Amino acid sequence: MLSLRDVSVQYGNYTAIQNINIEVRSGEIVVLLGANGAGKSTTFRTISGLNKPATGDIFFEGSSICSLTPDKIVKAGIVQCAEDRKLFPEMSVQENLMMGAYVHRRKKKEIKHTLEEVFELFPILHEKRNQAAGSLSGGQQQMLAIGRALMSKPELMLLDEPSIGLAPLIVEQMFESIQQINQDGTTILLAEQNAHAALSIANKGYVYENGNIVVEGSSKELFANEEVRKAYIGA
Amino acid sequence: MAAIFSKRNVVIGLIVLAALFPYVARNDYYLHVLTLAFIWMIAVYGLNLLAGFTGYLSLAHAGFFAIGAYALGLLTVKAEMGFWPAFLLAPVITTGIGFLVGIIALRTKEHFFAIYTLCVGYIIYLVIDKWEGLTGGVRGLIGIPAPADIGPISLSTPIAQYYFVLTILLLVILVIYRIIHSLTGKTFIAIRNSEDLALSLGISTIKNKLLSFVLSTFFAGVAGALYASFIRFIGPDIGNLNITFDLLVYMIVGGIGTLSGPIVGTLLIVWLSQNLQFLQDYRMLIFGPLLTLIVIFSPRGIVGFIAGWFTNWKLRRKVNINQAQEQAEEV
Ligand SMILES: Nc1ncnc2c1ncn2[C@@H]1O[C@H](COP(=O)(O)OP(=O)(O)OP(=O)(O)O)[C@@H](O)[C@H]1O
Ligand SMILES: [Mg+2]
Numbered sequence: 097m098l099s100l101r102d103v104s105v106q107y108g109n110y111t112a113i114q115n116i117n118i119e120v121r122s123g124e125i126v127v128l129l130g131a132n133g134a135g136k137s138t139t140f141r142t143i144s145g146l147n148k149p150a151t152g153d154i155f156f157e158g159s160s161i162c163s164l165t166p167d168k169i170v171k172a173g174i175v176q177c178a179e180d181r182k183l184f185p186e187m188s189v190q191e192n193l194m195m196g197a198y199v200h201r202r203k204k205k206e207i208k209h210t211l212e213e214v215f216e217l218f219p220i221l222h223e224k225r226n227q228a229a230g231s232l233s234g235g236q237q238q239m240l241a242i243g244r245a246l247m248s249k250p251e252l253m254l255l256d257e258p259s260i261g262l263a264p265l266i267v268e269q270m271f272e273s274i275q276q277i278n279q280d281g282t283t284i285l286l287a288e289q290n291a292h293a294a295l296s297i298a299n300k301g302y303v304y305e306n307g308n309i310v311v312e313g314s315s316k317e318l319f320a321n322e323e324v325r326k327a328y329i330g331a
Numbered sequence: 332m333a334a335i336f337s338k339r340n341v342v343i344g345l346i347v348l349a350a351l352f353p354y355v356a357r358n359d360y361y362l363h364v365l366t367l368a369f370i371w372m373i374a375v376y377g378l379n380l381l382a383g384f385t386g387y388l389s390l391a392h393a394g395f396f397a398i399g400a401y402a403l404g405l406l407t408v409k410a411e412m413g414f415w416p417a418f419l420l421a422p423v424i425t426t427g428i429g430f431l432v433g434i435i436a437l438r439t440k441e442h443f444f445a446i447y448t449l450c451v452g453y454i455i456y457l458v459i460d461k462w463e464g465l466t467g468g469v470r471g472l473i474g475i476p477a478p479a480d481i482g483p484i485s486l487s488t489p490i491a492q493y494y495f496v497l498t499i500l501l502l503v504i505l506v507i508y509r510i511i512h513s514l515t516g517k518t519f520i521a522i523r524n525s526e527d528l529a530l531s532l533g534i535s536t537i538k539n540k541l542l543s544f545v546l547s548t549f550f551a552g553v554a555g556a557l558y559a560s561f562i563r564f565i566g567p568d569i570g571n572l573n574i575t576f577d578l579l580v581y582m583i584v585g586g587i588g589t590l591s592g593p594i595v596g597t598l599l600i601v602w603l604s605q606n607l608q609f610l611q612d613y614r615m616l617i618f619g620p621l622l623t624l625i626v627i628f629s630p631r632g633i634v635g636f637i638a639g640w641f642t643n644w645k646l647r648r649k650v651n652i653n654q655a656q657e658q659a660e661e662v
Contacts, residue, residue: 144531170533182528184521194514195521199533201514248533 097122097283098143098174098252103152105135105142112138113307115152120252120285125278127294128287129318129328130304136287137179138307140254143285144176145169156252171199173251179260179287181241185230189221192229192240196247207247213280214243217273235266242273252283259290271297291328295319303328349497353490366493368601369500370557375581375593376507377550382579383588384511385543386523390575391432391448394455395548397570399425399555401459404472404565414479418556425552426545433544437537440526452575460567471566475559496557503550504590510546511590519543523588580618584625586632595633 098120105113113135120126128136141147143154145166154161161169184192193214197207215222218239224232229240238258245253255274259267267290275297278284288294295301295315303311303324311324318324353362374396382388402424406417432451439447459466466472478486478495486495510516518539521529526536559565568574577600585596600618607614629636 146527146530165535165537166530167533167535170531175533176531178528178531182525184517184524187517187520191517195517195532195534198514198518244532 097157098285099155100139100143101153101155103139103142103149103154105138105147106150111150111307113142113304116309118285118302118309120283122251122283123278123281124299125274125284125286125297127291127298127301127315128285128304129289129291129294129301129324130287134304135307136304137256139304140176140178140256140285140287143169143254144174167199170248170250173249174254175245175248175250175252176254177241177245177256177258179256181238183229183232183237183240183244185228187229188226189229189232189240190225193221193244193247196244199248206249210247210249214246217246217276218243235262235270238262238270239273242277246277246282250282252285253277255284255286257287257289259288259293267293291324295329346501350494353493359489362489362493364601364605366489366496366561367558368597369496370554370561371578371581371601372593372597373500373503373557374551374554375578375585375597376503377547377554378578379582379587379589379593380507380510380519380550381543381547383582383592384516384523385519385540387437387540387544388445389436389448389544389547390445390572391436391452391455392547392551392578393572393574394452394570395425395429395551396555396558396574396578397455397459397565397567398428399552400559400565400569401466401472401555402552403556403559404475405465407476408472408474414476414560418478418560421556421559422549422552425555426549429545429548429552430541433541433548437540437544449572452570452572456567456570456572459570466567469567471564472559473564475563475565477563478560492561496561499553499557503553504594508590515539515542580622582632583622584632586634586636587630589631589634589638592632592634599633 098118100116100118103113103116104111116135116139118126118128118139128139130136138147142149143161145161145164145168149162156169156172156174161172161174164172184195187195190211193211194207197210200207200210215225220236221240221243224236229237232240242255242258258274259270262270271293274284274286278297286294286298295318298315300314301312301318302309303318311318311321313321319329352365356362374392377395378389378392399421402421403417406412406420407414410417412420432448436444436447436451460468462468463470477492480486485491518529518534521532521534522536522539522543529536529539555569558569581596581600582593583596584600585594586592603617604614607617610617625632629639631638
């Protein structure tokens with residue numbers, strides 16, 4: 097479905113990621129692990145078209161998306177939920193969700209249907225639909241950010257550290273929701289610090305170090321890998 | 332009590348007040364000042380759409396205002412076109428030039444955008460000032476006709492012109508209201524919030540920024556055309572940076588990115604200017620600190636300040652009612 101081939105990205109002279117190769121197949125959950133500054137978010141920004149690769153190419157369902165603008169990439173079916181989980185604070189929860197459906201703005205019925213699905217997944221958003229998004233708690237804001245991304249009916253969703261800063265109980269719920277989204281038919285590429293939880297729901301993973309992928313394999317293989325266990329799982 | 336001050340009633344009240352003003356004031360000078368203020372408001376609404384709602388501070392706004400004014404002036408005086416066709420064409424010409432400038436200017440962001448448009452504004456001013464063959468240069472353009480009669484309705488008296496400008500202003504406010512509450516308006520606000528976020532939701536920021544820019548120049552053009560037909564003499568000064576700064580002050584004092592800010596800010600500053608005329612240019616000694624205080628203590632201007640105060644008041648009242656209920660239940 098998505099493949100990155102030898103992708104490198106530079107900020108000025110600084111090479112943030114180098115010769116990255118990633119394969120995501122339809123229906124999978126794939127996780128990117130790595131310390132702070134390893135290059136996970138840069139990879140996401142590049143897939144969504146916010147950064148352009150210096151070398152290499154990115155293919156989505158067979159065709160290159162490198163030359164597409166970010167809005168075309170969303171239309172093609174890839175949506176990103178960025179790590180800063182930015183909302184439109186003065187808009188209501190529902191208005192935020194509606195903004196997520198921007199690419200389908202002419203299909204009113206379809207949007208309504210998707211909105212119901214999102215409310216079903218995150219009932220709290222329905223309860224608070226008329227509140228200003230800025231008044232939500234951190235966890236609710238993350239749900240809203242994910243819900244908003246879902247409103248574009250993506251085939252592939254990029255989730256950048258969805259569990260960051262959330263209480264353990266909420267983290268657990270968050271991963272359950274992610275699994276639910278995946279079972280409903282959305283392929284997921286996930287960046288996480290929370291390696292244990294992420295690998296438990298993922299099919300496979302890639303481990304970043306200083307802008308390079310140093311280990312890759314199925315979740316099982318990564319769980320079994322001594323170095324990965326030490327560095328990221330801590331057991 | 333609060334019901335009397337519902338939004339709808341306030342709006343109706345203000346419109347009635349504006350409609351009755353000529354009969355209450357019975358003073359041609361006040362009428363003149365207020366008509367001019369309405370024209371500024373239209374320009375400020377354009378600036379506010381771009382700077383306030385979309386987050387792009389254009390310093391070329393007076394330039395586009397001048398283009399609107401000169402378009403009307405040249406079409407009527409030199410091309411001897413009828414007033415109404417010229418009045419319709421002037422904003423179109425302004426918008427066309429706005430489109431071309433926008434395509435290039437919007438490649439820049441934030442302060443670079445401000446600096447770029449500052450230069451554009453100055454170039455527009457220079458062109459008007461130096462191209463004597465076309466614009467008359469510093470001598471300006473005289474003999475611009477007042478709005479032509481519409482059938483039996485004459486638009487040549489001060490009162491008639493007042494109502495004419497007021498009507499256009501109300502139309503402009505209605506259009507702005509509709510834009511702000513449409514998906515397009517939300518898109519502008521999304522871009523102001525974060526362009527990256529807007530992009531990652533699938534919004535084409537290039538198209539929407541250009542739309543906002545072009546719309547803002549359209550309103551500047553309308554205001555300019557009205558100005559030319561109202562004052563009937565224009566010189567290069569109307570494209571001067573001073574005018575841009577006046578418009579900015581009206582917008583910031585009233586409330587940047589608010590719907591009623593342009594009205595409040597323009598009225599207040601115009602009124603203050605009238606009352607402080609004896610101070611001449613030293614008026615700035617009052618406006619400068621006023622502006623500074625507002626930017627520091629209420630970045631959303633007077634309207635933002637009042638809105639915040641009102642929300643707090645409602646919240647407090649809610650809390651009070653809840654407490655009263657609890658006490659009642661306890662008893
Ligand atoms: N806009 C930028 N300009 C310059 N350098 C940047 C920029 N964004 C990121 N970098 C650098 O690129 C490298 C990779 O950053 P990136 O944000 O992709 O890391 P990350 O893996 O997402 O880290 P984290 O877990 O902290 O989110 C870092 O060294 C960072 O300093
Ligand atoms: Mg990151």
